Amino acid sequence: MVSVTDLQTMYEQMVTARHYEERLVDEYLVGKQPAFDISAGPIPGELHLAAGHEASGAGVCMHLRDDDTVTAPHRPHHIAIAKGVDLKRMTAEIFGRKTGLCRGKGGHMHLFDPDVNFACSGIIAQGCPPAVGAAMAAKKRNTDSVAVAFLGEGAIDQGGFLESLNLAAVHDLPVVFVVEDNDWAISMPKDRVTDVQNGAQRAAGFDLPGVRIDSDDATAVYEAAGEAVMRARDGNGPTLIEVQVHRRMGHFMGDAEAYRPEADIDRAKQRDSIERLAEDLRSHGVTDDELDEIRERAHERVEEAISWAKEQPEPDPEEAYENVFTNPPAQAATDGGSAADASGDADETGGDN
Amino acid sequence: MATESRDYTEATETDRELTMSRAMVEAIAWEMRENEEVFYMGEDVADYGGIFSSTTGLLDEFGRDRVMDVPISETAYLGAAVGAAQAGMRPIAELMFVDFFGVAMDQIYNNMAKNTYMSGGSFSVPMVLTTAVGGTYNDAGQHSQTLYGTFAHLPGMKVVVPSTAYDAKGLMHSAIRDDDPVVYMFHKRLMGLGWMPSPSGPKTGVPKDDYTIPFGEADVKRPGDDVTVVTLGLHVHRAMEAAEQLDDDGIDAEVIDLRTLVPLDTETVLDSVRKTGKLLVVDEDYQSFGVTGEIIARAAEGALDDLSAVKRLAIPDVPIPYARSLEDEVNPGTDDIAAAVRELHE
Ligand SMILES: Cc1ncc(C[n+]2csc(CCOP(=O)(O)OP(=O)(O)O)c2C)c(N)n1
Numbered sequence A: 001m002v003s004v005t006d007l008q009t010m011y012e013q014m015v016t017a018r019h020y021e022e023r024l025v026d027e028y029l030v031g032k033q034p035a036f037d038i039s040a041g042p043i044p045g046e047l048h049l050a051a052g053h054e055a056s057g058a059g060v061c062m063h064l065r066d067d068d069t070v071t072a073p074h075r076p077h078h079i080a081i082a083k084g085v086d087l088k089r090m091t092a093e094i095f096g097r098k099t100g101l102c103r104g105k106g107g108h109m110h111l112f113d114p115d116v117n118f119a120c121s122g123i124i125a126q127g128c129p130p131a132v133g134a135a136m137a138a139k140k141r142n143t144d145s146v147a148v149a150f151l152g153e154g155a156i157d158q159g160g161f162l163e164s165l166n167l168a169a170v171h172d173l174p175v176v177f178v179v180e181d182n183d184w185a186i187s188m189p190k191d192r193v194t195d196v197q198n199g200a201q202r203a204a205g206f207d208l209p210g211v212r213i214d215s216d217d218a219t220a221v222y223e224a225a226g227e228a229v230m231r232a233r234d235g236n237g238p239t240l241i242e243v244q245v246h247r248r249m250g251h252f253m254g255d256a257e258a259y260r261p262e263a264d265i266d267r268a269k270q271r272d273s274i275e276r277l278a279e280d281l282r283s284h285g286v287t288d289d290e291l292d293e294i295r296e297r298a299h300e301r302v303e304e305a306i307s308w309a310k311e312q313p314e315p316d317p318e319e320a321y322e323n324v325f326t327n328p329p330a331q332a333a334t335d336g337g338s339a340a341d342a343s344g345d346a347d348e349t350g351g352d353n
Numbered sequence B: 001m002a003t004e005s006r007d008y009t010e011a012t013e014t015d016r017e018l019t020m021s022r023a024m025v026e027a028i029a030w031e032m033r034e035n036e037e038v039f040y041m042g043e044d045v046a047d048y049g050g051i052f053s054s055t056t057g058l059l060d061e062f063g064r065d066r067v068m069d070v071p072i073s074e075t076a077y078l079g080a081a082v083g084a085a086q087a088g089m090r091p092i093a094e095l096m097f098v099d100f101f102g103v104a105m106d107q108i109y110n111n112m113a114k115n116t117y118m119s120g121g122s123f124s125v126p127m128v129l130t131t132a133v134g135g136t137y138n139d140a141g142q143h144s145q146t147l148y149g150t151f152a153h154l155p156g157m158k159v160v161v162p163s164t165a166y167d168a169k170g171l172m173h174s175a176i177r178d179d180d181p182v183v184y185m186f187h188k189r190l191m192g193l194g195w196m197p198s199p200s201g202p203k204t205g206v207p208k209d210d211y212t213i214p215f216g217e218a219d220v221k222r223p224g225d226d227v228t229v230v231t232l233g234l235h236v237h238r239a240m241e242a243a244e245q246l247d248d249d250g251i252d253a254e255v256i257d258l259r260t261l262v263p264l265d266t267e268t269v270l271d272s273v274r275k276t277g278k279l280l281v282v283d284e285d286y287q288s289f290g291v292t293g294e295i296i297a298r299a300a301e302g303a304l305d306d307l308s309a310v311k312r313l314a315i316p317d318v319p320i321p322y323a324r325s326l327e328d329e330v331n332p333g334t335d336d337i338a339a340a341v342r343e344l345h346e
């Protein structure tokens, strides 16, 4: 049974994640109005926001420790927040700043935080194999760490996912696959691209347990994930979980969703996992004042991260040549590449273009 | 099929101005009307009309059987395009971003590109692989590459890189009618998307009728006597802008748009180099083992005695970084091109 304290923690993660996405909408649109230009403003490039996905990140990551690995797809913020990724440095990365998690090299789809073993891939399903690898390392080293790969329902038709299920199953690896089913892969509804009713059915073909959670109920996610993580930690192998979530916004910022029926958008907005959890908390005797307090704390944290990020310096152009290698070759391949001195530090002289 | 295609060399005054995306779609629609064997498949190509507007309006005209949304299973549907092509159809399959080639490279490289040769010519693979390329909008290392060299390096595929609406249409007609696999790489920044403003160059007059542009014919965009600038894609427009700046300083640059990498129009490059003696190659792909090296090698093989100076600008062998200051540093800009030409001219 989930304790009220755990429910409160999940609630805090979820309102933090929701507020974060809502605030990023504002920040992203700076410099992009009235005419939307993807490369303008303080946050350029694609931005995939996860409003409506919060229950999955929070419910799963409640069971994880810093030494457990998580890989996330192109829509990673709610998962990163629940996994304990440094919110300030993550935000600085999204703003492309020097002190960002990846020194401005990765951006929002490619967040990496070794302190809590968190990594992303923007290529569909390609976070799955590295999660299997982290689980393999844990098993070989006899630790009880586990790995969790998050993916969208659109990713369940991809080789990287299916091959990973098999590899994890045949070696009994401590890994949990979490499919976030928001019914859409950009403009493609699920039933246009697969005949299975739900992604958890994929598990049967690989002889591993598959669990489907039909609503984005954080408590239900918490319970299913608790079992799966325990199973993995105890050395009993992988589990596949699919959670029904909702896409409350476009696929990415700027997506007018012309392909999506109005009723579907409304439905997604009505099913609010955060409101549902608030109800649960009230029924456990948590007062509205207490909920307000949690929300305020979450909002403050988000504001702090955003203001901190915006004060951070941009990377110097020469930094573009650093970090190609951990041990940079003494003689770089091109004039523009980084040459390294004997100590292995990257040379900052940079290129000629 | 249209009975005879006119080989236009230039748009005429009566032509409408189209964006590159509109021009590309117009050619696809024409071919689909003329030939029932042509169909289009990819992710988000039906209702969405292609993330980069490569298929706008096609679903309405041709329906879901011929404009197919497919699962995010690039290996399966690109490989299926190979099979359908070998069965005699003329599929067009879209890889949303060229960066995603990795998950399906075997179908591209071992089947699409090689089956003609490995079957001793008994099979052909008349398909088009369309794909969006390029950076400049801060989408980072997995969504910003061009990978021109990667595709041109592997034998068996024709590789096309339009830089204007006029070329986009003519090259698309040629690509669909070609009996070989053609990789059609369109630069996102040139498509004329409302949300990713293009430079002014790619929007050109485009004839209403169908026309083909033969592969292997580079386009001399601007004749000049002092320095040859060979480039492709987005950088054609950056080079043209640089040439205007240089013109003010009395430096006369010749700008060559390769238009196709396979086959490659070596003659046009050599003719130019024989005249100017100075060669700059500009590419938005990685520098080493790529387009810049290939062009310079061909110039050296064919016109060594005429060459007095050579230079190249490309992505300096680093993955494409996200932050604006970093991406700007590694992607050759107009000023970088002008500076390199000046250096060569000295
Ligand atoms: C291999 C690959 N193919 C295509 C894409 C382009 N793409 C990015 S997100 C996306 C849809 C993903 O849908 P889903 O997995 O359901 O995740 P959601 O966006 O709904 O969270 C696609 C097709 C990609 N990033 N990688």
Ligand SMILES: [Mg+2]
Pocket: A152, A153, A154, A180, A181, A182, A183, A184, A185, A186
């Ligand atoms: Mg989805």
